[in-house]
Amino acid sequence: MIMADQKILAASKQHPTKPGHVFKYGTAGFRMNSDLLDGVTFRVGLLAGLRSRKLNGQAIGVMITASHNPPADNGVKIVDPMGEMLEQEWESYATKLVNCDDDESLLEYYHKLASTLKIDLSSSAKVVYGRDTRPSGHTLAIAVADALKASDVEGVDYKILTTPQLHYLTRCTNTEGTPLSYGKVSEVGYYEKMAAAFIGSLRGRKVNGQLVVDCANGVGGPKLHEFLKYLKGKVNFDVKVVNDDVLRPEILNLDSGADFVKTKQRAPPSPKPEPGVRTCSYDGDADRLIYYWTDPDTGFFMLDGDRISSLAASFISDLVRAADLEKDLRIGVVQTAYANGASTQYITQHLRLPVVFTPTGVKHLHHAANDFDVGVYFEANGHGTVLFSADAIQLFKNKAPQSPAQKEALDTLAAFSDLINQTVGDALSDMLMVEVILAHKVWSLRDWAQTYNDLPNRLVRVEVQDKDVFLTTDAERKLSHPHGAQDEIDQCVKKYTNARSFARASGTENACRVYAEAATRVEADELAKQVALIVSHYGGTN
Ligand code: G16
Structure with a gap:
């Protein structure tokens, strides 16, 4: 056996997977109780190295996070060179590699992948990785490091980061020194870029009043505090950061955070x-x-992803019109089955923009x-997030304006395209985007809320014995299996x-989700309850 294989075998023995479990690369990588993840993460490290070698040594990202899941969980996912999620075909390689029964079959599949995909195992490779604040992240990062060392891959450990920062760093690493350079390859570079683009996009407009930011006691808290330092003395942005305690890991996502607010439809x-x-x-x-606010008269009001999407689409299409680029640029909106029907109607009928539907998962x-x-x-x-094509960005920067109003629109679009993270959804960048739009429109949240009326809706989590019996079709809007369930719905x-x-x-998560919307709150709640019962019946109650 050659030396390189011995190194992988020896390292793999230090990071065994737990027998009796089937692992799947899901919506956002492998995600489960952290006790099960050490071997999985080691193998993901091996795959990331292979992916880098396949792509001529470009850096691949690995993020260790379980995002909205409870503190006991963790997860690991792979980021492609431009900061996008791993190419889908490779998800199945990841699933197969992680499910190999023992170290020998792992090595065998590793070589099989290398030979079928024509990967030169002696070529150079690089993987950059980071983790959120979960205590289990530290040992999982060691599993990645060991996989990289054993397979002779250069590794850069960025330690604690937000997920979008890791995506940013992956893209910066691969574009450094090229005309497509996305920014300085450092966390500081991320803050500097965001701060400059925020100020540039505001173009002298004032952010109105205080913004309270609930960070779910996760990594966003310390990172937001850090970012705000880069605005000091440059712009007046009154932010109060709350739920930013990362020293008590048990309170991560507890009764706080975006998932809590969206599913419970109330403020933390x-x-x-x-x-x-x-x-x-x-x-x-x-x-x-x-976003949300609690109105002294009418109570809690939420502005979710659909609202952010329609706000951004409306602002950008107005600017594109003002810049006289309407005929040059195709603007479109992408939603999933969870989008409120009223938002889709607003975008297609009022904004007159096309809407495309895809399954869940960014x-x-x-x-x-x-x-x-x-x-x-x-x-x-x-x-x-909002993606701008290379052509769009060129036009914003190079089109000769015919009037001061056109110049203003082009400059705002150029700064705006820098502000919005082009690699993945990013709470900090998206928040700055919303603040810029509200400042330009001189809008309060109430003004924003008045653009359309949401249909009352309810999202329910249903625990079943076997969630995998539920298979969907039509961008997840219908169940194809188990037979009979969709008819009942x-x-x-x-x-x-x-x-x-x-x-x-x-x-x-180990559960099914049920979404329901209807003309009234009572009907939406009732419908969600009924469909949840159907799901429990077909999935077997836990
Ligand atoms: C991840 C994905 C999102 C998805 C969410 C819930 O988010 O990145 O695209 O909407 O999971 O997915 P599911 O309904 O399949 O559980 P996060 O923020 O948890 O990484």
Whole structure:
């Protein structure tokens, strides 16, 4: 046996996978109780090295996070060179590699992949990696490091980062020194870029009043504090950071954060919501964002991913019109089945923009958004961004303006395209984007909320014995399996006004999700309950 193989075998013995488990690269990589992840993460490290070698030594990212999941969970996912999610075909290689029964079959499959994909195992390779604040992240990062060392891959450990920062660093590493350079290859470079683009996009407009940011006691807290230092003395941005305690890992995502706000449809109980104050929540790894306020008269009001999407699409299409680029650029919006029907109607009928639907998972939305010159994509849960094509960015920077108004629109678009993270949804960048738009429009959250009325909706989590029996079709809007379940859902939906409902297995949690919307709150709640019962019946109650 050659030396290189011996090194991999020896290292693999230090990081065994737990027998009796089947692992799957899901919506956002492998995600589960952290006790099960050491061997999985080691093998993901091996695959990331192979991917880098396959792509001529370009850096590949590995992020260790379980985002919105409870503190006991963790996860690991691979990031492609431009900061996008791992190419789908490789997800199945990852699943197979991770599920190899023992060290020998692991090595065998590793070589099989190398030979079928024509990967030269002696070529150079690089992997950059980071982790969120979960205590288990530290040992999992060691598993990645050991895999890289054993397979002779250069590794750069960025330690604690938000997920979008790791995506940013991956892209910066691969574009450094080229005309496509995305920024300085450092965390500081990220803050500097965001700060300059925020100031550039505001173009002298004032951010109105205080913004409270709930960081879910995750990595977003310390990173936001750090970012704010880069604005000091340059712009007046009054931010109060709350739920930013990362020293007590057990409170990560507890009764706080974007997922809590979206699913419970209420503000985190702590700190006590201040009536009328503009507030937003990040999730545990700071890639999702939800806005809301508590009105002294009407109570809680949420502005979720659909609202952020329509706000961005409306602002950008107005600017594109003002810049006289309407005929040159195709703007489109990407949504999933979770999008509120009223938002889709607003975008297609009021903004007159096309909407495309994909399955859940930013990897799908990102891909579809790339088909437009300006592709706005957000999941209702607050995960998303806006992608600008190279042509669009060239036009913003190089088109000769015919009037001061056109110049203003072009300059704003150019700065705006720098502000919005082009690699993945990013709570910090998205928050700055929303703040810029509100400042330009001189809007409060109430003004923003008045653009359309959401259909009342409800999202329910249903624990079943076997979530994998639920298979979907039609961009997850219908169940193809188990037979009979969709018919029952259809019959149920018919009983309510303007109603829609669907069920699907989560790709990040051991549960199914049920979404329902209808003309009234009572009907939406009732429908969600009925469909949840159907799901429990077909999936076997836990
Ligand atoms: C991940 C994905 C999102 C997806 C969410 C929930 O988010 O990146 O695209 O919407 O999981 O997915 P599922 O319904 O399949 O569990 P995060 O923020 O948890 O990484």
